[in-house]
Amino acid sequence: MRTFAQSDVSRPLVRNRAVLVSSLVAVLCLSLSNFAQADSKSHTSGMLMPETESNYQPHPYGGTLAPDDGQWVRPAKDYASTRYSTLDQINTTNVQNLKPAFTFSTGLTRGHEAAPLVVNNTMYIVTPWPNKLYALDLTKPGAPMKWQYQPLPTPAAQGVACCDVVNRGASYDSGKIYYNTLDDQTVCVDANTGKEVWKTRVGDINKGESITMAPIVAKGKVLVGVSGGEFGVRGWLKALDAKTGKVAWTGYTAGPDKDVLIGPRFKPFYAQDRGQDLGVKSWPPDAWKIGGGGAWGWISYDPELNLVYYGTANPGPWDSDARPGDNKFTAGIFARDVDTGEAVWFYQYSPHDLYDYDAVNENILLDLPINGQTRKVLIHPDRNGYVYVMDRTNGEVLSASPFAPITTSKGVDLKTGLLQYVEEKKPTRGKVARGLCPTAPGAKDWQPSAFSAKTGLLYIPHNNLCMDEEDVAVNYIAGTPYVGANVVMYDAPGGYGGEFTAWDPISGKVVWTIPDHFPVWSGALATAGNVVFYGTMDGWFRAVDAVNGKKLWEFKTGSGIIGQPVTYKGPDGKQYVAILSGVGGWAGAIVAGGLDARDKSAALGFAGVMQDLPKYTNQGGMLYVFQLP
Amino acid sequence: MCSSFRRFVCVAALLISCSAFGRDLRVCADPDNLPFSNNKRQGFENQIAQLVARDLHANLVYQWQRMGRGFVRDYLNTSQCDVLIGIPANFKPVLTTTPYYRSSYVFVTRKDGKLKPASLDDPTLHQLKIGVQVLEEDYTPPATALARRHLQNQIVGFDTTGEDADSIIRAVADRKVDTAIVWGPLAGFFAKKYRGLELTPVTPQVDPPALPFTFAIAMGVRKGNTDLRDELQSVIDRRQSEINAILDRYGVPRLEMAPPLAAESHGGAE
Numbered sequence: 001m002r003t004f005a006q007s008d009v010s011r012p013l014v015r016n017r018a019v020l021v022s023s024l025v026a027v028l029c030l031s032l033s034n035f036a037q038a039d040s041k042s043h044t045s046g047m048l049m050p051e052t053e054s055n056y057q058p059h060p061y062g063g064t065l066a067p068d069d070g071q072w073v074r075p076a077k078d079y080a081s082t083r084y085s086t087l088d089q090i091n092t093t094n095v096q097n098l099k100p101a102f103t104f105s106t107g108l109t110r111g112h113e114a115a116p117l118v119v120n121n122t123m124y125i126v127t128p129w130p131n132k133l134y135a136l137d138l139t140k141p142g143a144p145m146k147w148q149y150q151p152l153p154t155p156a157a158q159g160v161a162c163c164d165v166v167n168r169g170a171s172y173d174s175g176k177i178y179y180n181t182l183d184d185q186t187v188c189v190d191a192n193t194g195k196e197v198w199k200t201r202v203g204d205i206n207k208g209e210s211i212t213m214a215p216i217v218a219k220g221k222v223l224v225g226v227s228g229g230e231f232g233v234r235g236w237l238k239a240l241d242a243k244t245g246k247v248a249w250t251g252y253t254a255g256p257d258k259d260v261l262i263g264p265r266f267k268p269f270y271a272q273d274r275g276q277d278l279g280v281k282s283w284p285p286d287a288w289k290i291g292g293g294g295a296w297g298w299i300s301y302d303p304e305l306n307l308v309y310y311g312t313a314n315p316g317p318w319d320s321d322a323r324p325g326d327n328k329f330t331a332g333i334f335a336r337d338v339d340t341g342e343a344v345w346f347y348q349y350s351p352h353d354l355y356d357y358d359a360v361n362e363n364i365l366l367d368l369p370i371n372g373q374t375r376k377v378l379i380h381p382d383r384n385g386y387v388y389v390m391d392r393t394n395g396e397v398l399s400a401s402p403f404a405p406i407t408t409s410k411g412v413d414l415k416t417g418l419l420q421y422v423e424e425k426k427p428t429r430g431k432v433a434r435g436l437c438p439t440a441p442g443a444k445d446w447q448p449s450a451f452s453a454k455t456g457l458l459y460i461p462h463n464n465l466c467m468d469e470e471d472v473a474v475n476y477i478a479g480t481p482y483v484g485a486n487v488v489m490y491d492a493p494g495g496y497g498g499e500f501t502a503w504d505p506i507s508g509k510v511v512w513t514i515p516d517h518f519p520v521w522s523g524a525l526a527t528a529g530n531v532v533f534y535g536t537m538d539g540w541f542r543a544v545d546a547v548n549g550k551k552l553w554e555f556k557t558g559s560g561i562i563g564q565p566v567t568y569k570g571p572d573g574k575q576y577v578a579i580l581s582g583v584g585g586w587a588g589a590i591v592a593g594g595l596d597a598r599d600k601s602a603a604l605g606f607a608g609v610m611q612d613l614p615k616y617t618n619q620g621g622m623l624y625v626f627q628l629p
Numbered sequence: 630m631c632s633s634f635r636r637f638v639c640v641a642a643l644l645i646s647c648s649a650f651g652r653d654l655r656v657c658a659d660p661d662n663l664p665f666s667n668n669k670r671q672g673f674e675n676q677i678a679q680l681v682a683r684d685l686h687a688n689l690v691y692q693w694q695r696m697g698r699g700f701v702r703d704y705l706n707t708s709q710c711d712v713l714i715g716i717p718a719n720f721k722p723v724l725t726t727t728p729y730y731r732s733s734y735v736f737v738t739r740k741d742g743k744l745k746p747a748s749l750d751d752p753t754l755h756q757l758k759i760g761v762q763v764l765e766e767d768y769t770p771p772a773t774a775l776a777r778r779h780l781q782n783q784i785v786g787f788d789t790t791g792e793d794a795d796s797i798i799r800a801v802a803d804r805k806v807d808t809a810i811v812w813g814p815l816a817g818f819f820a821k822k823y824r825g826l827e828l829t830p831v832t833p834q835v836d837p838p839a840l841p842f843t844f845a846i847a848m849g850v851r852k853g854n855t856d857l858r859d860e861l862q863s864v865i866d867r868r869q870s871e872i873n874a875i876l877d878r879y880g881v882p883r884l885e886m887a888p889p890l891a892a893e894s895h896g897g898a899e
Binding site: 156206207208232284285286287290316317318319321322323324472473474475476477478479480481482483484 | 659662665695696697698715716717719720721762763764765767768769770776777781782784785786788789790792793812814815839840841844846
């Protein structure tokens with residue numbers, strides 16, 4: 001995960017265990033420039049590639065979505081995490097007329113990943129560290145600031161965040177704004193006055209814990225998950241009482257069943273996920289106590305089933321030989337009862353993860369026709385390169401189709417649910433691993449997809465990268481020297497680093513894709529106007545036709561975009577579109593490396609990205625809001 | 630009264646003249662990472678920094694920053710500081726001096742313990758609980774060597790930064806683990822706090838093909854800053870014996886300077 005907090009950076013940086021042949025901490029040099037090396041290309045044989053749908057016919061969504069009041073009250077829009085708005089004033093025929101309505105500077109230079117919220121004609125923005133909350137009055141010209149709230153997180157938290165000091169946003173519920181600070185506090189602020197209602201410390205930065213994720217509020221509970229240097233941290237998801245901030249339950253990722261909240265209701269679909277205390281037995285003695293498995297990504301909620309869904313991060317340490325076993329319940333997905341936290345099912349996308357394939361990406365809850373039958377499904381594009389369609393009532397994998405080039409595995413066995421790792425790509429000491437795809441930040445990292453009810457397609461912002469282990473080199477952290485693998489990332493086939501892909505979740509195929517020089521690190525937004533929005537790391541905010549991917553409009557913002565676009569109906573009854581621009585400290589820039597990815601280690605491998613991205617953009621956080629003339 | 634006032638004026642004048650005319654030696658240091666450094670200036674790297682500043686007639690200015698992943702990129706390379714006091718001599722991202730000490734990961738054991746491993750190949754390790762430092766996303770290198778020997782179930786991980794930095798040494802003293810494998814300077818400093826501990830350098834010094842347990846430590850500057858590197862080099866050349874005295878005071882276990890095996894310089898020094 002890590003995430004890049006400063007490095008969140010979560011961790012965000014790059015890790016790669018796979019690559020850890022000599023198996024120390026990996027150092028990634030991200031090279032996002034177009035130098036796919038010849039000897040790397042020769043390793044593309046046996047690569048699993050996404051299939052393309054030859055004859056796509058729009059198939060509007062047949063299920064029901066939550067009613068849309070034109071506001072935007074949580075980053076994913078609705079509990080199903082569709083990021084779909086029924087607003088259609090802005091459409092394919094007029095979107096080319098979009099122009100800025102107003103802007104607002106955050107005055108900060110780190111990565112801006114949050115989604116603005118819009119409630120009761122007020123816009124709310126959470127910044128990266130120091131995690132200020134701004135309220136802007138949309139009823140007045142230029143949307144002046146109504147108030148600001150400063151939680152004053154401790155500066156020390158910056159050093160804990162893995163990959164950049166980002167924050168992915170707030171949630172609104174019943175007159176309150178809820179969000180998390182990098183130094184592990186969940187805060188509740190009165191949405192009208194900006195006064196703090198309560199503040200609860202849920203983690204300890206001294207243990208390496210930090211928080212970058214956006215909470216959701218469901219059934220009176222605020223759900224919060226930990227990020228943090230994955231190793232050394234023992235991952236958890238907590239539910240706080242929305243009124244008081246008191247912790248109602250804590251579900252750990254690893255440990256004895258009672259800590260994981262596994263009881264009689266726990267019925268995983270596949271045999272390998274069943275058994276007593278697997279959160280202990282699938283690890284070396286006591287290793288689960290520091291085994292990682294944070295919950296720094298997205299949470300979805302099905303009110304009917306009363307279940308929340310969220311993914312768990314990768315296990316620690318990177319050196320996978322030091323943790324033989326499946327390392328439950330990391331790199332998988334939990335369904336939990338929102339009231340009690342009881343685990344109802346679990347599925348492990350990447351058992352005994354070798355490549356830093358956190359499973360924290362978004363889960364979109366839909367009812368789709370699968371093999372002639374309407375199923376309650378959950379769609380999850382994973383870091384490991386597959387879009388999973390799962391039965392969300394029981395955790396059965398209905399399909400798993402590659403959406404990016406994959407060499408580290410050759411498919412998912414739908415009978416057993418097991419990921420089929422490729423033996424020769426497994427990290428082996430003394431051997432240089434080459435042509436590993438996806439890389440540590442995954443085929444896709446945290447950047448959330450959107451689903452359009454109009455087209456029935458999922459719009460996935462993602463990466464198109466592979467990596468080689470280059471050599472081992474001396475590294476140094478906190479006074480302690482060690483030797484780690486040096487990893488170099490490069491563009492996967494196609495010669496570009498990212499893509500924005502329209503995906504048919506029913507056929508499991510690509511409908512169209514738009515290549516981008518850099519990984520597409522922003523979220524996506526789908527609208528009933530058949531316009532889809534996303535941003536690029538070099539700063540273009542773009543609208544494309546939802547049906548065919550044709551570029552309809554673009555605007556160059558001041559910095560690279562790694563935020564989440566939203567749309568809302570303003571007090572004047574008109575539709576607006578908003579995005580935070582701000583690629584952030586250059587770590588962030590690294591695209592970020594991603595890297596939530598822990599590519600903090602790019603310190604060692606500064607070559608690629610550092611040389612490239614700064615040529616295209618500069619840091620600086622700014623809100624842009626657009627409207628039709 | 631009068632004389633102390635005069636003394637005050639004097640000191641003030643000195644300070645003013647220093648900041649007005651002297652130059653700054655801007656050092657990046659971890660604010661809470663003993664025995665290396667802390668913001669109370671109690672670490673041996675603080676002492677060495679002071680020695681260097683004095684020798685160069687410069688004002689010592691600290692940029693306090695946790696030495697986590699990315700610190701070179703975020704702080705040294707953005708010119709928020711100019712000098713790293715202790716860095717592996719073959720650490721590629723920076724320009725280094727020649728090393729001024731060389732140390733090793735060591736086994737920490739109790740003198741009264743029955744089993745005192747000195748080698749990673751010691752069969753008695755299979756009966757022991759072995760403490761290993763946790764470093765952000767991974768164990769330190771000895772864990773890899775242990776895992777290769779199918780000893781992964783014997784490993785107990787310890788965070789060794791911040792206020793609980795001595796936890797791994799305390800665990801040996803308190804018999805919570807049988808031994809621990811710890812980077813020399815950390816082990817040497819904290820072992821002095823507890824009676825009856827001994828330190829033995831890990832053998833082999835390099836686990837083939839390329840996993841070293843000894844490292845030579847130098848000072849580092851931004852790449853291209855050869856003038857400053859050369860100045861630091863001249864200080865090391867002039868003051869090596871004083872540096873040695875500081876390292877002795879902090880109990881830093883040291884090895885002969887020349888690496889015994891070429892593998893140690895894998896990756897190439899600058």
